[in-house]
Amino acid sequence: MSHTIDQAYQHLKSVLTDQGVDVDNVEARLKAQQIETPSWGYADSGTRFGVFKQAGVPRSVYEKFEDAAQANKFTGVASSVAVHIPWDTVDSWTELNKFAASLGLRVGAVNPNVFQDYDYRFGSFGSERADVRKRAVSHMKDCIAIMNAVGSKSLSLWFADGTNFPGQGDFRRRKRYFQEALSEVYAELNDTQTMLIEYKPFEPGFYHTDIADWGMSAALCTALGKRAKVLVDLGHHLPGANIEHIVAFLLDAGLLGGFHFNNRKYADDDLTTGSINPYELYLIYSELVAGENDGIASDVAYMIDESHTLKNKIEEMIQSLVALQSAYAKALIIDRGKLFQAQLADDIVGAEEVVKAAFATDVRPLLWKVRSELGVPNPADPVVGFRQSGYADAKAKERGIGGGGGLGA
Numbered sequence: 001m002s003h004t005i006d007q008a009y010q011h012l013k014s015v016l017t018d019q020g021v022d023v024d025n026v027e028a029r030l031k032a033q034q035i036e037t038p039s040w041g042y043a044d045s046g047t048r049f050g051v052f053k054q055a056g057v058p059r060s061v062y063e064k065f066e067d068a069a070q071a072n073k074f075t076g077v078a079s080s081v082a083v084h085i086p087w088d089t090v091d092s093w094t095e096l097n098k099f100a101a102s103l104g105l106r107v108g109a110v111n112p113n114v115f116q117d118y119d120y121r122f123g124s125f126g127s128e129r130a131d132v133r134k135r136a137v138s139h140m141k142d143c144i145a146i147m148n149a150v151g152s153k154s155l156s157l158w159f160a161d162g163t164n165f166p167g168q169g170d171f172r173r174r175k176r177y178f179q180e181a182l183s184e185v186y187a188e189l190n191d192t193q194t195m196l197i198e199y200k201p202f203e204p205g206f207y208h209t210d211i212a213d214w215g216m217s218a219a220l221c222t223a224l225g226k227r228a229k230v231l232v233d234l235g236h237h238l239p240g241a242n243i244e245h246i247v248a249f250l251l252d253a254g255l256l257g258g259f260h261f262n263n264r265k266y267a268d269d270d271l272t273t274g275s276i277n278p279y280e281l282y283l284i285y286s287e288l289v290a291g292e293n294d295g296i297a298s299d300v301a302y303m304i305d306e307s308h309t310l311k312n313k314i315e316e317m318i319q320s321l322v323a324l325q326s327a328y329a330k331a332l333i334i335d336r337g338k339l340f341q342a343q344l345a346d347d348i349v350g351a352e353e354v355v356k357a358a359f360a361t362d363v364r365p366l367l368w369k370v371r372s373e374l375g376v377p378n379p380a381d382p383v384v385g386f387r388q389s390g391y392a393d394a395k396a397k398e399r400g401i402g403g404g405g406g407l408g409a
C-alpha cells in the first residue's frame, strides 16, 4: 500500500507543482494545523430521548484526556482539549496540566456552564433576578481563575438564555443585562485571553435566544473591546445560512474568534464534521486560507464541538479531524491567481470551475505524507489505525459501561 500511495503522492505533487502550487508551503501549513477537541465529545451523551451509554467511556476528565490523546495520536493535529466547568472540575489543575503534558496535550478553552443548574431555568445573564445574574458572573470569574491556572487563552461562552413565548421576556432589558454582565467578566481577562461569544438561533429557547445570530454576538463583542470575538458554531445557523460568507465578513471585521466544528442536517445536530456538507466546510476553509494569506486569520481558535451519541466517540472525533485536514488541504491548493482573474472578468463559470477543481482533488496522498511526517501510526487511514490499535476494546474492559455521565458530566 505505502508503495502505491507514495507513487500517488509523487504524482499529485508533480501535478500541483505544474499548476503553480507551492507544495512545500501547503505541507508546512498542514503540519502546523491545530484543532482542539472537546472533553465532552468523549463522554456519554445523547438526546432528550435518551443517553445510550457505551462501554469504555471515560469516567473522569483524566480518562477524557487519555482518549483525546488517541485522537491526537492518530491525526497529529489535536494537541489541546477544551474543558467544561463544572463537568471537568478537578482538585488540582496543576496535576491535570502535568497529566495532559505527559500525553502531549494541553488544556485549551474553558467553557463555563450557565445552562444546566435549576437557578438558570429562566436565564443566566438574561435573568430578571439580579442574584442569578450575579451567580453566573461569579461562575465565570471562577472559570477565569482556572484559565489563569492552566494557561488557557480562551473563555468560550455559550448561553442557553432565551424564552419560549412572546411576552415572556423583554428583549432590550435582557440585552442590557447581558452587556452589563459581559463587561464585568471581560474586565477580569488578562491581555493574553480572549472572550469567545457563541450564538445560536434556538434551543433550548424555542421563541427567542438572547444571542441568536452572528450580528448580535458581533455587536456585543464590539461593545466590549478587542479581546471579545465571535465564535461560529457550524450547527448554529438556520437552514440555508451562508456560513462561509459570515466567516469572511467576520474575518474582515477582525471579529472572528473561532469555530465549533460539527455538521448539521437540520440544526445543532452535532453530527460529524464534514459528514453532511463537506463542500460548505471546504468553502469555509477557502475563506480561512484567504484570510491567512492576507495575514488576518492568525489567532482563530479552531475547535470541534460535538456531543457524540451512537458512534464510537474517538472514531467520530478522528473522522472529524480528518475532514478538517482534508478541507484545509483542498482550500490550500486553490489556484487563487486564476480565480482572481476569472472574478475580475466576471467569468462565472471560470471562477466556479477553479473552486470546484480544488474540491474535486483527491488530497489523501498529501495528507498521508503530512501525517507520516507527523509520526501518525497509520497515516493513510487514521480510523483504521485507531481500530487496529485495540485501544477501544482495552478501555471497554478496563472502564466498563456507565462510568461517564450524560452530556459530558
Ligand code: AFD
Pocket: 111, 158, 198, 200, 233, 260, 268, 305
Ligand atoms: C451545546 C450548545 C453549544 C455549546 C456546547 C458546549 O449548543 O454549542 O458550545 O453545548 O457547551 O452544543
Ligand code: MN
Pocket: 158, 198, 233, 260, 305
Ligand atoms: Mn458550540
Ligand code: MN
Pocket: 233, 235, 236, 268, 305
Ligand atoms: Mn451546539
